[in-house]
Amino acid sequence: MEKHFNSTIPEITHEMLNPEFWIRHSETSSRIIGCYDKIESFNNKSISTNHIKDIFDFKIQYAKNEVVDLILSISGPIKKEMYRNGLKLNEEDIKKLQTNLAIDKIPYNPVVKYGIITYRTVVKSYPTDDKFFDNKEEYVIDRLMESAINICEPVLVFHESYDKEWYFIESYNCKGWVRKKYLAIGNKNDIEEYTKSEDFLIVTGRRIYTNYNPIDKRTSLIPIDMGVKLRLVERNCIPNEVDDMDVLASYVIYLPVRNEKNGKLEFVKTLIPICADVKVGFLHYTEENIIKQSFKFLGERYGWGGDFFSRDCSSLVLDVLKTMGVYIPRNTSNQSDENLGIVKKMNGLKVYQKKNFLDWLHPGSILYMKGHVMIYLGKYNEEYYIIHDTIGFYLSCICKTKTGDLKYIKANGVTLTPMSIAYTTSGQNYIDALIASKIFI
Template identity: 25%
Template sequence: MKRTALILTLCLAMLTACAVSKQDVPIAGLADVTQDAGMYHGLNADTTLLPEDIQQEAYARLLKEHFSPWERTAPKHTADEAFWGFDSFGPKQLYGENTLLRSRGWMDRMREYSRIPQYPSLNRRAIAVNNTSMRVFPTHEPAFMDFKKAGEGYPFDYIQNSLVLAGTPLYAAHLSADRAWVLVESRFAFGWVPITDIGWVDDGFASIFMTGAYAAIMRDDVPIMDTDGNYRFTGHVGTLLPIMQTDIVTGALPLIIPVRNKNGSAIPMVSFVPTTFAEKTPIAPTPANFTRLINAMLGRPYGWGGLYEDRDCSASLMDLMVPFGIYLPRNSSQQIKEGTFADMETMSHTEKKQFMVKTGTPFLTLVRKPGHIMLYIGQKDGEPVIFHSVWGIKTEQNGKYGRRVIGGAVISTLEAGHNLPDLADKGGNWLDTVRAISTLPGTSTQ
C-alpha cells in the first residue's frame, strides 16, 4: 500500500513538474532578444529613412484621410456594411461576460436599438472628445466565442471594433433607439460610440481646429489638461492635435482640444502640453525617432480592438506611423497593401529571412501573416527582428490547442518559441505563414 502511494505521489509530481516546466521554459527568440528597438537596425541613428518630398506627400495624404469624415455629405457605408454584425454573429453562439450563452433575445434587442430601417438618420460632423471604443452594436455588453477554445473567450470581445482617440474627426450617420449611441465613421473604421464621447462640429469649430499645423503625442498615458487644470482626456501615441497659432510657450506646445458643452457641441479649448510629450508633425523619419517611439510602446498590454486603450497588432503600427506623417489603415489585411509589396508565400524559411534582411528597410517594412502584422526593425545574426503586439504562441498537447501567452508589445524574432516542447506543428512557428512584406510609404495597391 505504501509502495502504491509512493508511486502515485511520484507520478503526480512528475506530471506537475512537466506542466510547470512548459510554462517556465523561456521563449527563445523573445527572452534572449534585447527589448531596445535601436539595437538591430545597423544604421546611423540620424539617418533619414525617407526623402523629404516623399514624407511630405505621405503627410498630406494622412491629413486628407484624417479630416475626410468632415467632407462627407452622406455615409460612406451602405446599410448592409454598417450593420454587418447581424449577418456575421446572428447565427453564431455568443457568450456574455458571465461566460453563459447569450439568448436570442439579446440579438433581437441589439437589432431593435440599431433601428436598421431608419438608417441613415443623421448627417452631421462630429469629433471624439474622449478616447472611446467603436462597437459593432450600440452596447458596452461584450460577446465572446466559446471560452473553452484556445484564442477565444476573454479578452476577445467580438463587439469591440476599434479604439478612437480623442481629437479624431468623425462623420455621424445614425442614432440608436435610446439616443445613447451614435454610429460614426472615422478615417480608419466605423462603429457605435457613446454620444457623450463625441461633440457636434459646426463650421466655426472646424475652421479653428484645422489650423494646418499639428502635433503628435509621443508617449502613452499623457494626461491632457485645459488651461484651468481640468483633466480632459489621456493622450497616447497616435493622438494628433492642432497647434494653436500663437506665440510658443517655452517648453510646451499650445494644442487645441475638443470639449463637449452642455448642448453636446464641440468647443475648442487649449492645453499646454510639454514638448517632452508632444512634437510638431511630421517628425524626422530617423532610426533614433522610431526607436524612441517603439521603446515607449514596448510592454503595453495587448488590447483586442483597442480594449482598455491598449493596442492590437495593427493599431500598434497605425499609431506608430502617425508622428511621422504616414497613413496606415486600421486592419492588417489593408495595411500590407500600402507601400511596395513583395510576395513571399512560396519561399522557404531561409529564403524568407534572407529576403527580408536584404530588401527590408528597418522601421518601414511591414511583415504580414494571416491575422497578424509586424514591423521589421533590423536583424540579429541574420535573423529578422520585429516589433509587434501579439497575444501568444500557438501550442498543442494531446491534440488540444492552447496559447503560450505573451500578451503585449514586444521585440522578437519570427521564430519566437521554436524551443517550446508543446509548440504546435501547424501555426506555432510564425515564419511558416509569413506571406508578404511591404515597405512604406506609398499609394494603396488596392
C-alpha cells in the same frame, strides 16, 4: 536593472529591450524614408484608392437605404453561440441589440453631421457596452470590437441609437458605434480647420495626459495617445496663464471638449507640459524613428481592436506611423493589400529564400503573416528579430528546430520574438509564415 530581468524567451537578453541596441547592431538608418511631399502623395493616393477616407470630401445628404446599408455592413448578424458574462446568447438578447440599431428611425433623407472625438473610446459593431465572446472562458477577443478611436479624431455622424446613447460614425479608417458622451457635434469648417492645421503638436509618447485642472474638469487628466495631432494656439493668442497656471513651461493647445448641455463642440485652451513626450510637427520618417517609437509600447498589454485601453498588432504599427504623418488602414488585411505601399510578396518562397530576403531587408520594415503584422528589428547572432503586439505564440523547445513539444508563450502584449524558433498556433514557423514585407511610401 538586469538582476530584475527574467527572460521566458530564448535568445532575448536584457540589453535587447532597448531600441538603441537595435540601432547600433542592425545598422538602422536615420536616412529619410520619405520627405513630407512624398508622404503627402502617399496619403492622397491611399485616399484615391479607398484604402483610407478623407471624411471632409463626403457628401452630407444620403438616401435612407444608403445609411441602412452602411450600418448593416458593420452591425451584421450575431451568432447565438456567442457568450456574454459566461452565458450563451438567446433570441431575446439578440432582438434587444437589433432594436437598439433603430433602423426604422432613419429618416427618408438623412443629413449627416460632423463631429470630433473628445475622449478616447472604443468603436463597436453594435451600440452596447456588453462584450461577446466565442466561449465561456474567453475574455480577450470581444467579437463586437471594431477599433478604438482617439481624441481629436474627426468623424461623420450618420445615426443615433434607439436609447440615444450611441452614434454610428465613420472616421478615416474605421466605422461603427461610439458612445455619444465621447463625441461633440460641430461645424464642418471648424473641424476641418482644426484637423488640417499646420501648427500642431504630435504626441510621440505611448500616451500623455493633460495636467490636473481644478478649474475646468473637462480638460483635466485627459489621456492622449501616440499619433494624435493637437492644434497649437497661435503665438499672438497665447495668454499669460490658462486656468490659473503660468504658460512658461507648457505648450498651449486647443482641446476639443463637449458641451454637456447640448452636445456641441467647443475648443478650449489647454496646457501640455513642456516635459511631455510630444513634438512640434511630425517626426522624420526614418527606420530609426520607427524602431524608437515601437519600443515605447514594449510591455503594454494586448488589446484586441483597441480594447483594455490598449492596442493590437495593426494599431501599434498604425500609431507609430502616424507620428511621422503616414496614415494607413486600420486592419491587418487592409494594411497588407498589395496595392498599398512598396510591397515584396513572399508567398511561395521557400524558408531559405525568405531568410535571404530578411538578410537584405532594412530594420523598421513592416512584416505580414496571415492575420498578423510585425516590425522587423534586424538580424543579430544569426537570428532574425521582430517587435509585435500579440496574444501569444509557440516556441520550439530546442532552438532552431521543431524537435520536441512546442511551448506556448502567453505574451498578451508587446514583446520581442526571435523568428526562427517561433511558431503560429497552426504550427507554422514564423519565417515560413511570412507573406509580405512593406514600406508605406
